[in-house]
Every structure is written in structure tokens, then in C-alpha cells.
Amino acid sequence: MPLFYRSFYQRGWLALAWVGLLAGGCARRNYFLPDSRVGATATAPLPATTDSVRVAAGRHYSQHSDLYYLFLGRHYRPVWAAPVTVPVLRLATVVPGGLRPGKAGGGFQSISMTLEGKQDREYALRALDKDPAKTLPKVLRATFLLNVVRDATSAANPYAALTVPPLARAAGVPHTRPQLVYVRPDETGLGPGSERFQGKVALLEEKYEELASRTPDLAGATNFVGGETVLKKTYYQPAGYLDQPAFLRARLLDLLLGDWDRHERQWDWAAFPEANSRTRYQPIPKDRDQVYFRFDDGLVPWLASRRFIAPQFHTFRASYGYLPGLIYQAEFIDRRGLSQLKRADFQRIAADLQRRLPDSVIERAMRRLPPAVFALEGARLGGALKTRRQHLPRAADEFYQLLAREPNLGGSAQAERFVVRRFADSTTVQVFSSARHAPTTADTLRFRRTYFTAETRTLLLDGLDGDDIFDVTTTGGGRPIRLRLYGGTGQDQLLRQGNARHLRLYPDEASDLTAAQSERPYLSRRRHTPAERTAEN
The missing domain is CATH 1.10.1070 (Phosphatidylinositol 3-kinase Catalytic Subunit; Chain A, Domain 5)
Structure with missing residues (x-):
């Protein structure tokens, strides 16, 4: 999960910290059950010949009082506790040629890893249950708040991904084909990551090359x-x-x-x-x-x-x-x-x-x-x-x-020419990959679109890197769409004809949704100060 999104998870939970008192004063060490199996054999050693087991993906989410559910919600707790028959993962035979452990994966919540098969084909193994501890600052991971964040996993339907392939196939959208597996409590064939998966229910799905071969x-x-x-x-x-x-x-x-x-x-x-x-x-x-x-x-x-x-x-x-x-x-x-x-x-x-x-x-x-x-x-x-x-x-x-209300059109690391023709009822934007020459040939045209005042309030154009040219012509009176030009790095130019109403140039800045830094040109979220917003309007 990118840091930008992680901050919003944190903001939501921190605003609700007081309710964590319902979950106890500190985070429970043994929050997750050591084994997903249910029934009389739930804690017994698993025979080597066992092909399938009955499991519940997360019984721990349903072991609370009605008062607890009143405050934190019932979510999909009955689904997490429902008994399901799942095949046991056998790395040697689960796919033709078998699988061997690859690199560990997972972001701030997922428990996952890559498995490698024949002909360099790759598969993803992802546990149904999650541990979102890393979404919290370290100082809060030993507090009651961690229990609240962990409990929120029950809001997801652990088996929902199984329903997607028929819908995606009919819709004409490429998709993976996940299958349920149970990882033995004594499984060691996953390498250093074995302990993270032992006793858990997981989804196994093919990656790129295998997917392409069937799609x-x-x-x-x-x-x-x-x-x-x-x-x-x-x-x-x-x-x-x-x-x-x-x-x-x-x-x-x-x-x-x-x-x-x-x-x-x-x-x-x-x-x-x-x-x-x-x-x-x-x-x-x-x-x-x-x-x-x-x-x-x-x-x-x-x-x-x-x-x-x-x-x-x-x-x-x-x-x-x-x-x-x-x-x-x-x-x-x-x-x-x-x-x-x-x-x-x-x-x-x-x-x-x-x-x-x-x-x-x-x-x-x-x-x-x-x-x-x-x-x-x-x-x-x-x-x-x-x-x-x-x-x-x-x-x-x-x-x-929603997208048309404030479009943000980003350039690239190269020099470009943004040709903008503004009218009272519309604004047409063309972006050419050749900044220094007159854009008269179609082979240099990268983008063209007309925006209408009935739909668009503000139009933001990002030059990003390169020596860009903003060629802006305003025709007629009225109230054209507000135009914000962000130059980013490079020696940028503004060529303007007609009035400059609702037109502002920020020669050395990047807009909210893009950035001039070449390493990560798409993750910056710079926000303007109130004074800047007042000046723009």
C-alpha cells in the first residue's frame, strides 16, 4: 500500500481510538488462531496422505459479544467462521511440474509470496487472513488500537475473489483464476516464509505468462x-x-x-x-x-x-x-x-x-x-x-x-508543446511531442480533447520535465474554463494571445496529482496554500 493511501487508513483509525477500549487495554499477542482447521482434528497432526480438510478462514472474528458487534459491526464474521472444505497445498503436484518458493511479498496487510513453476512461470500465494499492523505507527502497535484495525479485516468477504472470474470473462476483462488451498501446519517447502503460512487458508493464482497462455x-x-x-x-x-x-x-x-x-x-x-x-x-x-x-x-x-x-x-x-x-x-x-x-x-x-x-x-x-x-x-x-x-x-x-470536473493532464520527461484554444463555452487542448517546432503534423500529436464549461470547472496542465511550451489563445469574452499551468522542471514558456482571465502559470511547480521529480512523477500530492487559492480565483 503506498504511503499516501496508508495515511488515510491511519487517519480513519486514529479518529476512532476511543472505541478500542472495548477491545481491551493492549493488543493481544495471540490474536490469530494457529490453525484454520475445524472439528475434532483441529489440533491433531495432519497425516501426510490427507488431500483436503475442513477449515474456517477466521473463527477469531466471530468470538465476541453482541455489544462488541453493535460498536464494531457484524461485517462478514459468519462467513469467516463458516466451515469450508479446502484441498491441502501440495507443492509438487498442485500444478504440472510443481512449485518452488520465490520471493516474499505482501504490503502493509497481505501475507503473500511468489511461487515459481516450470518454464519460469510464476504464481502468487496469498493468505485469506491479513495482519494490518504495519498500517499503524510503531508507537501504536502495542495498544488496543491494533485490535480494532485487525478486527476490520472481517469487513472483507474472504471468498469474494472466487466469484470474479466468470464475471470478468463475460465482461471482457483479463483476470486471474484463484483457487483455495490449505497450507499444512508443518509445511516447510515455502522456504523462510513457511511459518507465515502454516495452518492458514490461502488463494493460489497464476501470474503473467500462465495467464497469457489461457487468455x-x-x-x-x-x-x-x-x-x-x-x-x-x-x-x-x-x-x-x-x-x-x-x-x-x-x-x-x-x-x-x-x-x-x-x-x-x-x-x-x-x-x-x-x-x-x-x-x-x-x-x-x-x-x-x-x-x-x-x-x-x-x-x-x-x-x-x-x-x-x-x-x-x-x-x-x-x-x-x-x-x-x-x-x-x-x-x-x-x-x-x-x-x-x-x-x-x-x-x-x-x-x-x-x-x-x-x-x-x-x-x-x-x-x-x-x-x-x-x-x-x-x-x-x-x-x-x-x-x-x-x-x-x-x-x-x-x-x-467526477473526472471531468477538474481534469489533470500530465506531460512527460520530454519537451512538449501544449496548444490550448479557449472559448466561452469550451476549451480544446492538444499536446505535441515536439515543443520547438510548429505542430503541423499528425505524427507529433499525442493528445487532443475538448472540454466544456458545462462539465469542467478547472483544467490543470502539467509540463513536468523538459523545456515545455504552453501556447494559449483565448477568443471572445465570457467566462472560460479556469486554466492552471504547471511547468515543473525545465525552461518553460507561455505564449499567450487574448485575455488572461482565469489563467495562471506556476512555472516551477507540479500540480496536486503529478510531480516534477523524475523518480516518482505520479505520487506527489502538493496542495496550495489558501493565499494561492485566493490569488487563482
Whole structure:
């Protein structure tokens, strides 16, 4: 989890520290159960010949009083405690050729690692349960607050990822195929990371090459890169570009599923070489941990998820609710990955998803839940998905309007020419990869879009690195869209014709959603002072 997002987790929990008194005065050492097995053999040695076991992913989340649930919510506690039959992980036979341990993974919550198979194919192993201790400052990790943060894991449906493949396949979105496994309590074949997984239920899913071999849409991909890597590549090599219609299709599926945790690290990208040294990057969503999230059913989490605290903790229900909270985590990648799409594109793809996801597909997806879990949640989740599907065009339109309100168009590490034509009712922006020459040829045109005053309040253009030129012409009177130009590094120029109303240049700065630093050009969040905002307006 990037530091920016981690700070919002911390802010939500710190604002609620007082309620942690319900969970005791300090963090419990033995918070997690040592073994997920249930029944008479739960603590007995596991015979070497055992192929499957009955487990509960997190019984410890359901061992509390009604008063506790009143304050902290019931969430998916019955699901975490439900008995499920799961195959035992056998590294030698789980896939043809077997698996061997690779590098340890996991961010601030996940327990995960990479497993390596034949022909250098890679798989991800991720425990269903999490330990979010690292989301808190070290000084708070021994306090009652850690119990509160750990308990919030019960707001996630641990088996939700199993339902995604049928929906993604029907929607035309690349996807992984996770399978449940149980890691033996005496498993040592995972190397130094074995102890972290022993006795736990986990998801095993294939990575890049294995996924490409089974997905026709990914045939021809020459490389697979992570979310931050693809942003760096397109920053330094503007000939590379994100497949925006494919990204929008994936993001609308996220909205349908209520998957709010979709920041740039939650994506992999398949690279497809094209003519003129161009590279198209197609998105592959990953880490479906927050699908069908249920959080606001207790007094404390209800307060934590308010708009003024942590709106990204967005509860899944039949209605889409507060859409800015649902898309909050993906703000940066959305603005970079959907910048060229029009309102009609959002409606066209939303209507196509409606057609591709009939009731039969949704019902088949719900049947991928383990039987005991389906009995608890299958009907409710399926019904909510059907209702959300009916209202998807409306949600897509609101999504578009939120992005169109204050677009932030970033440049690259190279010199560019931003040609802006402003009118009372609209503003047209063109970005050319050749800054010093008159932009008269189509081969140097990187971006073109017209913004309308009815949709857009402020337009921000980022030059970032390079000696950029901002060529701005304002025609006529009226009140054009406010234009904010951020030069970043380099020797930038402003060529202006017409009046300068609602036009400001910040020659040595980067805007809120991008930064001039070449190492991480997309994570800075600089905010203007009140005096600067007053001057702008």
C-alpha cells in the first residue's frame, strides 16, 4: 500500500481510538488462531496422505459479544467462521511440474509470496487472513488500537475473489483464476516464509505468462509490467500509452463489484508493440480483496467511513452509494488512464457490460462460493449485483462527471508543446511531442480533447520535465474554463494571445496529482496554500 493511501487508513483509525477500549487495554499477542482447521482434528497432526480438510478462514472474528458487534459491526464474521472444505497445498503436484518458493511479498496487510513453476512461470500465494499492523505507527502497535484495525479485516468477504472470474470473462476483462488451498501446519517447502503460512487458508493464482497462455485477449503480449512500472515507462517514453477503453471497461467492472481498493499498484499491464515504436499497455486487474466489502454496519466503522474521515471504506449494497468514496483510491490512475474518453464512451461501455452480464452469469459466479458461504451470502450478493447492473449507466455517467470536473493532464520527461484554444463555452487542448517546432503534423500529436464549461470547472496542465511550451489563445469574452499551468522542471514558456482571465502559470511547480521529480512523477500530492487559492480565483 503506498504511503499516501496508508495515511488515510491511519487517519480513519486514529479518529476512532476511543472505541478500542472495548477491545481491551493492549493488543493481544495471540490474536490469530494457529490453525484454520475445524472439528475434532483441529489440533491433531495432519497425516501426510490427507488431500483436503475442513477449515474456517477466521473463527477469531466471530468470538465476541453482541455489544462488541453493535460498536464494531457484524461485517462478514459468519462467513469467516463458516466451515469450508479446502484441498491441502501440495507443492509438487498442485500444478504440472510443481512449485518452488520465490520471493516474499505482501504490503502493509497481505501475507503473500511468489511461487515459481516450470518454464519460469510464476504464481502468487496469498493468505485469506491479513495482519494490518504495519498500517499503524510503531508507537501504536502495542495498544488496543491494533485490535480494532485487525478486527476490520472481517469487513472483507474472504471468498469474494472466487466469484470474479466468470464475471470478468463475460465482461471482457483479463483476470486471474484463484483457487483455495490449505497450507499444512508443518509445511516447510515455502522456504523462510513457511511459518507465515502454516495452518492458514490461502488463494493460489497464476501470474503473467500462465495467464497469457489461457487468455486469447493477451496473445501477442511481449512483456508484463506492474502498475508503477508502466507509469514510469509512459513518463519516460511517451510512445507508450495505456489502453483507455480497456481500462474503462475494467474500472466499470470494479464499480459493479464495489471494489474500492484499485490504486495503481493493484494493476498489471500487458505490453503490445505497435508500429512507429509505439507500445500499448492493456490492464490486468489483480488483488480482489475488497470485492463486496461490508463495513458500515457498526457505530464505529459507520463513523470511520464518513466523507470527512475515510470515504474509501465503501460498503457494497444494491445502490452505488457515495461514488466519490468508491473511486477515491484510484483517483490518480483514473485521471491518467481515462483522460481521452468522452461521456459517450462511458455510456457505450456501461451498456455493453449490461448486455454481457445477464442473470445467468451472475448466478453462476455466486455458485463459485463454497456451499456454506453461498447459503449465507449468495442470494444477497447476487441480488445486489443484478440491481447494480441495472443502474450501471447512471453510475458510469456520475463517474465521468467526477473526472471531468477538474481534469489533470500530465506531460512527460520530454519537451512538449501544449496548444490550448479557449472559448466561452469550451476549451480544446492538444499536446505535441515536439515543443520547438510548429505542430503541423499528425505524427507529433499525442493528445487532443475538448472540454466544456458545462462539465469542467478547472483544467490543470502539467509540463513536468523538459523545456515545455504552453501556447494559449483565448477568443471572445465570457467566462472560460479556469486554466492552471504547471511547468515543473525545465525552461518553460507561455505564449499567450487574448485575455488572461482565469489563467495562471506556476512555472516551477507540479500540480496536486503529478510531480516534477523524475523518480516518482505520479505520487506527489502538493496542495496550495489558501493565499494561492485566493490569488487563482
